[in-house]
Amino acid sequence: MLIVCVVLQVLVQYRLNLWNRDFFNALEFRDGRAIWRQTYLLMFLAVPSIGLAVFAVWRRMTFQRRWRAWLSTALIDAWLGDEHYRRLDLWNGEHQNAEYRIAEDARLATDAPIDLVVGLLGSVLSAATFVVVLWHVGGDLNLELGGVSFSIPSYLVVGAVAYATLTTGAMMLVGRHMVDVIECKNQAESELKYAFSRLRGSAAMQATQLDLAATTVTVWSALKEVIHQWRRLCGQHMRTTIVSHGNTLLAPLVGLILCVPHYVQGAMLLGEVTQAAAAFVAVQGAFNWLVDNYPRLAEWLSSANRVGTLLGTFDRLEAAEGPG
Numbered sequence: 001m002l003i004v005c006v007v008l009q010v011l012v013q014y015r016l017n018l019w020n021r022d023f024f025n026a027l028e029f030r031d032g033r034a035i036w037r038q039t040y041l042l043m044f045l046a047v048p049s050i051g052l053a054v055f056a057v058w059r060r061m062t063f064q065r066r067w068r069a070w071l072s073t074a075l076i077d078a079w080l081g082d083e084h085y086r087r088l089d090l091w092n093g094e095h096q097n098a099e100y101r102i103a104e105d106a107r108l109a110t111d112a113p114i115d116l117v118v119g120l121l122g123s124v125l126s127a128a129t130f131v132v133v134l135w136h137v138g139g140d141l142n143l144e145l146g147g148v149s150f151s152i153p154s155y156l157v158v159g160a161v162a163y164a165t166l167t168t169g170a171m172m173l174v175g176r177h178m179v180d181v182i183e184c185k186n187q188a189e190s191e192l193k194y195a196f197s198r199l200r201g202s203a204a205m206q207a208t209q210l211d212l213a214a215t216t217v218t219v220w221s222a223l224k225e226v227i228h229q230w231r232r233l234c235g236q237h238m239r240t241t242i243v244s245h246g247n248t249l250l251a252p253l254v255g256l257i258l259c260v261p262h263y264v265q266g267a268m269l270l271g272e273v274t275q276a277a278a279a280f281v282a283v284q285g286a287f288n289w290l291v292d293n294y295p296r297l298a299e300w301l302s303s304a305n306r307v308g309t310l311l312g313t314f315d316r317l318e319a320a321e322g323p324g
Contacts, residue, residue, distance in 0.1 A: 009049070
């Protein structure tokens with residue numbers, strides 16, 4: 001149902017792109033009747049677009065809820081089975097903090113993939129659809145430099161691919177350490193929760209002042225590590241924001257600028273310029289799926305890895321216990 005919804009959304013987006021062309025052509029020719037006709041048509045296009053968006057939210061969140069319920073149930077059963085929770089606190093020197101992984105990492109591990117896959121599918125379909133629009137609207141660009149004439153075939157498509165390659169490569173370069181940073185941040189957060197849990201347990205058992213003091217020092221140390229990891233994550237987000245925000249700002253302008261030569265030569269109408277610029281933005285949004293989703297993709301990889309590590313620990317505990 002989600003796939004069908006994504007396909008229909010792309011079709012409505014394509015029809016809105018054609019509406020964009022017809023509306024601005026009507027403005028250029030000062031055709032009042034055509035302007036009103038396109039205005040009325042916009043209302044009929046907006047209703048299915050909004051309806052599909054609402055339906056997609058319902059199906060997506062239903063999918064996420066059911067998947068999380070299944071995964072969390074499996075993790076809790078494995079955690080409680082054979083009293084694994086008694087022996088899991090320290091395994092190979094690492095705090096597993098199963099509570100945090102079951103509650104938080106399982107949520108992220110099942111929440112993000114649905115959004116990412118649906119978004120990726122929409123991006124692929126949008127790229128295929130609007131590249132065709134750029135191909136037909138843009139045509140070839142004839143240039144002359146230094147007395148040499150040459151032609152760039154389908155130059156809008158070439159420009160879109162080159163621009164997307166530049167922004168995606170820049171995002172992968174500046175954000176190459178983000179997965180590790182997010183995983184360290186999540187581990188630090190879970191260690192802080194573990195320290196608070198130990199402090200509460202020590203206080204409830206009326207431990208000695210020396211034990212309470214040692215546990216309190218552990219809490220402050222864990223908090224210091226959390227703040228340090230958040231500082232590292234802030235630096236990663238600042239670097240990726242340079243690329244993502246710059247792309248959001250420049251992509252519409254680059255699309256318009258690329259259309260200027262044909263518009264000045266009279267080979268394009270105003271409506272075709274706006275249609276090509278909108279198609280360029282749609283193609284950039286599709287090609288730059290990684291640019292827009294890199295931080296969330298990194299967070300998902302981190303949480304999925306932590307859930308997988310917990311499941312692996314359950315397997316090793318069962319293997320160590322033997323058949324009995």
